[in-house]
Amino acid sequence: VRLGWVELLLIVASLAAAGFLFAWSGLFNIAASTGHWAVTEVALHWAMRRSVETHSAGIAAPDLSGLALQQRGAGHYQTGCAPCHGAPGAPQNAVAAAMTPAPPDLQQTVPEWEDRELFWIVRHGVKFTGMPAWPAQQRADEVWALAAFLRRLPDLDAGSYRALAFGEAVPAAGGGDAALAGLGGPVEAALTDCSRCHGRDGRGRASGAFPLIGGQQQEYLQEALEAFASGGRHSGFMEPAAARVDPAVRRQLAAHYAAREWAPPAPAEAPDPTLVAAGRALAEEGAPSRRIPACLSCHGAAALERNPGYPRLDGQPEGYLATQLRLWREGERGGGPFAPVMHKVGIALEPEDIAAAAAYFASWTGERP
Numbered sequence: 020v021r022l023g024w025v026e027l028l029l030i031v032a033s034l035a036a037a038g039f040l041f042a043w044s045g046l047f048n049i050a051a052s053t054g055h056w057a058v059t060e061v062a063l064h065w066a067m068r069r070s071v072e073t074h075s076a077g078i079a080a081p082d083l084s085g086l087a088l089q090q091r092g093a094g095h096y097q098t099g100c101a102p103c104h105g106a107p108g109a110p111q112n113a114v115a116a117a118m119t120p121a122p123p124d125l126q127q128t129v130p131e132w133e134d135r136e137l138f139w140i141v142r143h144g145v146k147f148t149g150m151p152a153w154p155a156q157q158r159a160d161e162v163w164a165l166a167a168f169l170r171r172l173p174d175l176d177a178g179s180y181r182a183l184a185f186g187e188a189v190p191a192a193g194g195g196d197a198a199l200a201g202l203g204g205p206v207e208a209a210l211t212d213c214s215r216c217h218g219r220d221g222r223g224r225a226s227g228a229f230p231l232i233g234g235q236q237q238e239y240l241q242e243a244l245e246a247f248a249s250g251g252r253h254s255g256f257m258e259p260a261a262a263r264v265d266p267a268v269r270r271q272l273a274a275h276y277a278a279r280e281w282a283p284p285a286p287a288e289a290p291d292p293t294l295v296a297a298g299r300a301l302a303e304e305g306a307p308s309r310r311i312p313a314c315l316s317c318h319g320a321a322a323l324e325r326n327p328g329y330p331r332l333d334g335q336p337e338g339y340l341a342t343q344l345r346l347w348r349e350g351e352r353g354g355g356p357f358a359p360v361m362h363k364v365g366i367a368l369e370p371e372d373i374a375a376a377a378a379y380f381a382s383w384t385g386e387r388p
């Protein structure tokens with residue numbers, strides 16, 4: 020039988036009408052309780068797998084073996100992923116298990132995926148399934164931390180998972196510390212959450228996975244938390260953590276951390292002396308021909324005294340500094356009311372400046388420059 024275009028159009032139109040009538044009749048069963056037919060399930064999963072393969076094809080994965088990356092990923096996994104997928108030693112909860120499709124046990128399924136595919140799934144999520152996209156699309160670096168953690172996941176047991184996700188943080192036992200006496204339950208509970216990643220003393224981890232916040236300027240900490248909570252500074256780790264607590268508690272957390280001692284852990288590796296020297300020149304003199312001011316004119320001890328909203332940088336982990344500077348350069352780093360001041364500096368920095376400045380400031384473990 021030979022069909023002309025009129026017949027073809029008629030067939031397409033009748034199929035569309037039949038589909039519409041079926042949807043209109045309400046006979047299609049959207050109940051999650053009945054699950055998918057086996058054939059639908061296979062077809063959907065096949066389509067999802069093909070889509071992920073195709074869309075992630077051009078992505079080059081960085082080295083995912085660093086402990087700092089895995090610790091950041093694990094810290095977030097505990098609150099952002101485990102409620103649906105479960106974690107070693109903490110099986111999936113019954114509510115999540117009743118979804119269609121149910122979130123898979125990632126310890127079993129992760130080995131089936133390439134690094135770039137895990138990255139793509141976590142960054143973009145999966146339509147029609149409940150698998151959410153990464154809340155800060157600007158932050159590919161954060162999504163790689165999740166991919167790095169997922170790579171480790173199949174080998175973890177309850178103990179090694181806890182060590183990665185909770186670090187040395189001590190769970191709150193009633194009273195809390197003296198600085199918080201009288202502040203009450205909500206602050207203590209929030210502090211337990213922050214401590215998982217930052218520690219109660221705000222020193223983070225020895226690996227440099229988290230920025231130093233203990234002993235940081237109070238107003239800066241406060242403004243940073245407000246910026247995360249309002250979405251003005253992008254981070255899939257910190258936006259939910261800051262938004263979970265109300266403004267009064269955020270103020271008290273900023274006060275708690277500002278009152279700790281600024282005590283950078285010694286860097287794991289000795290810094291590269293050439294980079295440090297180049298960074299020192301930039302910090303002390305800037306690069307006037309390229310309109311870059313001396314960093315210490317704002318981040319040195321005297322300037323910090325005058326400007327409580329400006330952060331100290333000495334002893335921050337090198338990886339953290341470099342990431343923030345890259346974000347400033349790309350125009351993606353939000354912040355408090357003084358952020359525009361730093362934005363002007365950041366867009367003038369070249370990748371070499373970033374590496375040098377990060378190495379220089381990270382190499383300070385004693386007196387402020």
Ligand code: HEC
Nearest residue numbers: 067099100103120121122123128140141145148149150165
């Ligand atoms: C609201 C529940 C929910 C949350 C929260 C969630 N997921 Fe999922 N996830 C799902 C569901 C449902 C699927 C199944 C998708 C499918 O079958 O196509 C899934 C699929 C995945 C897959 C693909 C696994 C496979 O073999 O099909 C990965 C990887 C994944 N999630 C990682 C994560 C990570 C990492 C996080 C935290 C950043 C996370 N998920 C948060 C529900 C969730």
Ligand code: HEC
Nearest residue numbers: 094095209212213216230232240243244254256257260272
């Ligand atoms: C899942 C781990 C995690 C938790 C939980 C967490 N943080 Fe963070 N925090 C981070 C990471 C990672 C960064 C760096 C964000 C970036 O790269 O932009 C950060 C950044 C910050 C900053 C900005 C530091 C700077 O120098 O600009 C502050 C302030 C902060 N956190 C405070 C808190 C407080 C208070 C809590 C508890 C309410 C908390 N964090 C909970 C991981 C966490």
Ligand code: HEC
Nearest residue numbers: 312313314317329330340343354355357358360361364376
């Ligand atoms: C004119 C003042 C000024 C100068 C000069 C300046 N900064 Fe900044 N910088 C700021 C302010 C203000 C912030 C905080 C903005 C915010 O987050 O609200 C900041 C933030 C930063 C941060 C993020 C800190 C953190 O904890 O997240 C880094 C890294 C940084 N500056 C590096 C540099 C470097 C490197 C130079 C020199 C090349 C430099 N800054 C020069 C004002 C300045």
